[in-house]
Amino acid sequence: MQKDLEKNFLEVFEKNQNIAHKICRVYTTNQSAHNDLFQEITIQLWKNYPKFRGDSKFSTWMYRVALNTAISLYRKSTRTVKTQDITDFAYKIKATDYDDTEEIQLRSLYKAIHQLNDIDKALIFLYLEDKPYKEISETLGISSVNARVKMNRAKEKLKNILNP
Template identity: 90%
Template structure:
């Protein structure tokens, strides 16, 4: 039973690990911290997996657990760390012709997101991932109306950082 559960978890998480990587990339600014947070997210996912009933998609459930880990359970402070050494993550874009505009844009976007506070980071991340307001409000535990208002403010903040 436990072994079946474990096999299923490993395959679910292996397929969806990119969600966790993206969260690590916005909440940490160097590779060591990225790996640390990824490890903590993996632990929390596995710890709670037996209670995942499959009412929702694994990925939906994973967004919540992984974001919560980054916002509330991860031990290290995320604000004071030095800016990321961008060489450890190659922002290569899937494009047929080589054009580094998008690559630079992605770098700029991550750099701007790093300047937001933890909650705004979560809001912007869920917006970029195209999540509906219902899911955003359920994940954060706030009303849809508040999620909307707060989202607009977070977007304004991000725009101001990107285009001062």
């Protein structure tokens, strides 16, 4: 049973690991922090995978866990990431290199996004991922109406940062 669970997790994680990389890019400013946050997100996903009921798509659940992990870690004033050892199954994950070609073009946007608060970062991130408001509200645990209102405010803040 544990082997099946592990096999299923590895399969869906490998297909969706770019979600974690993108969240790491939004919430970190250097490769070392990116790697630490990616590892912590992976750990949290693995620890919580047995609780995944399949009520939503795996990717929606993954966004929620990954964003909550990133937000909670980076709200701490120390800005350090405490990681756990995952050597018992980490070697089984086939990590792919993160293609940053598009990111080079979006550097100024990411710089502006870094200036937003954690919730606004999450909203903008999900918006850029073309998630519908229903999925955004489910991911963040807020109503669809609240997601729309917060999104409009976050877009306005971002516009003001990019065009002072």
